[in-house]
Amino acid sequence: MILVVDFGGQYNQLIARRIRDLNVYCEVVPYNKALLSIKEKKPSGVIFTGGPNSVYEENAPMIESEVFELGIPILGLCYGMQLMAHVLNGKVIAAEEREFGKTELNIKESIIFKNVPDKSTVWMSHVDRVEKLPEGFETIASTKNSEIAAMQNTDKKLYALQFHPEVNNTEYGIEMLANFVYKICGQKADWTMENYAKTAINDIKEKVGDGKVLLALSGGVDSSVTAALLSKAVGDKLTCIFVDHGLMRKDEGDEVEAAFKDSGMHFIRVNAEERFLNKLKGIIDPEEKRKAIGEEFIRVFEDEGRKIKSVDFLAQGTIYPDIIESGIGDAAVIKSHHNVGGLPDVVDFKDLVEPLKMLFKDEVRELGRELGLADYLVNRQPFPGPGLGIRVIGEISKEKLDVLRDADYIFREELEKAGLDKSINQYFAVLTNNRTVGVMGDFRTYDYTLALRAVETTDFMTADWARIPYEILDKVSNRIVNEVEHINRIVYDITSKPPATIEWE
Ligand SMILES: Nc1ncnc2c1ncn2[C@@H]1O[C@H](COP(=O)(O)OP(=O)(O)OP(=O)(O)O)[C@@H](O)[C@H]1O
Numbered sequence: 001m002i003l004v005v006d007f008g009g010q011y012n013q014l015i016a017r018r019i020r021d022l023n024v025y026c027e028v029v030p031y032n033k034a035l036l037s038i039k040e041k042k043p044s045g046v047i048f049t050g051g052p053n054s055v056y057e058e059n060a061p062m063i064e065s066e067v068f069e070l071g072i073p074i075l076g077l078c079y080g081m082q083l084m085a086h087v088l089n090g091k092v093i094a095a096e097e098r099e100f101g102k103t104e105l106n107i108k109e110s111i112i113f114k115n116v117p118d119k120s121t122v123w124m125s126h127v128d129r130v131e132k133l134p135e136g137f138e139t140i141a142s143t144k145n146s147e148i149a150a151m152q153n154t155d156k157k158l159y160a161l162q163f164h165p166e167v168n169n170t171e172y173g174i175e176m177l178a179n180f181v182y183k184i185c186g187q188k189a190d191w192t193m194e195n196y197a198k199t200a201i202n203d204i205k206e207k208v209g210d211g212k213v214l215l216a217l218s219g220g221v222d223s224s225v226t227a228a229l230l231s232k233a234v235g236d237k238l239t240c241i242f243v244d245h246g247l248m249r250k251d252e253g254d255e256v257e258a259a260f261k262d263s264g265m266h267f268i269r270v271n272a273e274e275r276f277l278n279k280l281k282g283i284i285d286p287e288e289k290r291k292a293i294g295e296e297f298i299r300v301f302e303d304e305g306r307k308i309k310s311v312d313f314l315a316q317g318t319i320y321p322d323i324i325e326s327g328i329g330d331a332a333v334i335k336s337h338h339n340v341g342g343l344p345d346v347v348d349f350k351d352l353v354e355p356l357k358m359l360f361k362d363e364v365r366e367l368g369r370e371l372g373l374a375d376y377l378v379n380r381q382p383f384p385g386p387g388l389g390i391r392v393i394g395e396i397s398k399e400k401l402d403v404l405r406d407a408d409y410i411f412r413e414e415l416e417k418a419g420l421d422k423s424i425n426q427y428f429a430v431l432t433n434n435r436t437v438g439v440m441g442d443f444r445t446y447d448y449t450l451a452l453r454a455v456e457t458t459d460f461m462t463a464d465w466a467r468i469p470y471e472i473l474d475k476v477s478n479r480i481v482n483e484v485e486h487i488n489r490i491v492y493d494i495t496s497k498p499p500a501t502i503e504w505e
């Protein structure tokens with residue numbers, strides 16, 4: 001495997017994706033756990049990412065010089081290059097000429113530039129530069145404003161690039177990463193979904209042994225793929241629990257039940273609407289809501305577990321972005337996903353089984369296809385565990401939920417009719433907590449504003465708002481105000497992520 005050490009750069013997830021696209025397994029760790037993780041996981045190569053700091057500042061993220069002595073190849077990118085130079089007693093200074101954007105690169109002969117022409121375009125984004133090489137290093141590339149745009153110490157297998165090979169604007173970036181991974185680290189391209197499935201099934205067998213497993217099954221992609229893996233691994237020692245928390249979309253509870261009732265797996269639907277709505281009474285803060293929902297989920301699973309007796313393991317379809325966004329490690333907490341940050345400290349189960357927790361969404365889909373899941377399931381748009389609970393802004397009530405359910409249904413139906421469901425990756429309605437004045441049939445109304453949200457994305461970590469044609473927005477708007485009581489105004493959300501997030505809470 002390759003370990004990516006995160007120094008807070010914007011493209012860190014992208015680096016991991018690129019490596020995985022080369023069919024090599026890759027994980028991301030925060031810089032302050034790097035040395036420990038390297039010793040524990042023994043990767044065949046390490047990549048240092050870019051980052052916003054300057055290495056010569058006080059409190060800039062550092063790394064122990066010991067990592068350069070372990071004999072493991074290291075590739076430093078941008079901040080990662082500057083850090084390598086700094087820690088090994090070279091010199092980094094603020095550059096007189098900053099470089100942002102496309103830049104022409106001239107290279108010398110190096111294994112990292114195999115199959116790269118002498119002149120090519122790379123993507124730069126820096127204000128500092130390496131002024132003096134550390135001992136044992138040589139310059140292997142330069143640009144107009146950076147004399148040292150790449151460096152290497154082949155004896156120690158240390159390589160560094162001032163630019164970003166992971167972004168598309170670097171013409172031969174993939175070649176450079178491939179050279180590092182295959183030629184310098186000696187990795188084989190053997191990390192495929194087929195192998196992943198085999199390994200995951202074996203790991204589950206080993207972990208669970210003769211134990212019983214309770215799977216939290218929502219009917220969504222992640223937990224359905226988890227169900228397929230588990231059922232192959234433990235057969236009928238698996239029980240699937242679907243919690244209908246009253247925060248599902250229109251008719252969704254019945255649809256999930258219909259889809260899994262005759263699947264051959266033990267399937268239980270728990271109707272827990274009252275429980276959840278009681279628990280949520282009076283809560284308006286988004287994080288508090290998420291935590292309350294997360295905790296109630298676990299309590300329901302525990303109750304069901306006790307009924308089955310001696311259930312040791314709780315399985316969930318947690319995926320990598322859930323973990324990163326919930327602020328595990330050093331990343332900032334964006335929002336607590338109900339299945340990560342929402343877990344209470346004391347739980348009934350001996351352990352969690354989360355076979356997808358290192359995968360990105362599109363990898364989960366690929367795995368689903370590999371396991372033979374139906375297309376409609378694999379391609380389904382995600383629906384968050386806390387459901388409409390985080391789409392009714394402010395205090396939740398059954399009445400508001402019903403209004404939202406009807407409006408959301410119309411929006412989804414119209415987009416599907418227009419065939420837009422193939423290109424738009426997630427789309428839904430949000431009931432804002434805002435009431436405004438309107439006029440309907442010569443009467444004054446004072447009712448809720450509904451927001452429509454639709455985004456295009458592959459990894460759900462970044463997203464752009466979808467350019468829905470006006471005629472369709474118009475039709476949706478007309479239908480909703482006419483057919484759904486208590487909505488008299490509709491707005492369309494035109495923010496991307498970042499700076500917004502996909503969900504409103
Ligand atoms: N209503 C539910 N009943 C039981 N488990 C649930 C429910 N909602 C969510 N979960 C659990 O929480 C996990 C995370 O939810 P999440 O919505 O991210 O995944 P998903 O529903 O499986 O897939 P998708 O992202 O496609 O909606 C699920 O994989 C599942 O284990």
Ligand SMILES: O=c1[nH]c(=O)c2[nH+]cn([C@@H]3O[C@H](COP(=O)(O)O)[C@@H](O)[C@H]3O)c2[nH]1
Pocket residue numbers: 290325335336337338339382383384385386426460461497500501502503504
């Ligand atoms: O299972 C989930 N539990 C959660 O608590 C949760 N919060 C957000 N999401 C989904 O994650 C993706 C990114 O959402 P955000 O941009 O709002 O963070 C989007 O697809 C969201 O729908 C969740 N899924």
Ligand SMILES: NC(=O)CC[C@H](N)C(=O)O
Pocket residue numbers: 009049050051052053054077078079080125126127128129
């Ligand atoms: N993108 C980066 O990693 C930037 C590194 C450093 N902050 C610089 O500006 O040079």
Ligand SMILES: [Mg+2]
Pocket residue numbers: 218220221382383384385
């Ligand atoms: Mg879901």
